[in-house]
Amino acid sequence: xxxxxxxxxxxxxxxxxxxxxxxxxxxxxxxxxxxxxxxxxxxxxxxxxxxxxxxxxxxxxxxxxxxxxxxxxxxxxxxxxxxxxxxxxxxxxxxxxxxxxxxxxxxxxx
Numbered sequence: 001x002x003x004x005x006x007x008x009x010x011x012x013x014x015x016x017x018x019x020x021x022x023x024x025x026x027x028x029x030x031x032x033x034x035x036x037x038x039x040x041x042x043x044x045x046x047x048x049x050x051x052x053x054x055x056x057x058x059x060x061x062x063x064x065x066x067x068x069x070x071x072x073x074x075x076x077x078x079x080x081x082x083x084x085x086x087x088x089x090x091x092x093x094x095x096x097x098x099x100x101x102x103x104x105x106x107x108x109x110x
Contacts, residue, residue, distance in 0.1 A: 023054065028058060028062060029062070032083060066088075067087055067091070068088055
């Protein structure tokens with residue numbers, strides 16, 4: 001169930017953050033936005049500081065909130081791919097802005 005249906009929000013920022021707050025959610029979305037489709041192992045390489053348990057949990061939450069699509073292929077060994085949904089892609093401008101701010105911050109220009 002989507003977080004938006006679980007409780008009333010008192011401000012739009014609270015509503016937005018209920019979907020993207022989480023240690024790695026925006027990082028996951030950034031890489032999916034950049035690459036399009038990624039397998040779980042590729043996400044692990046992009047986010048090596050995330051434990052397998054935490055990465056799986058964050059992906060499940062993003063999927064439950066309709067931001068990430070999970071496609072499981074019935075092959076051996078199992079193949080699972082992740083991509084952003086249309087709802088997830090609607091956050092592109094936000095993620096891009098955060099990325100640009102982060103680049104400026106990392107460069108030490110303020």
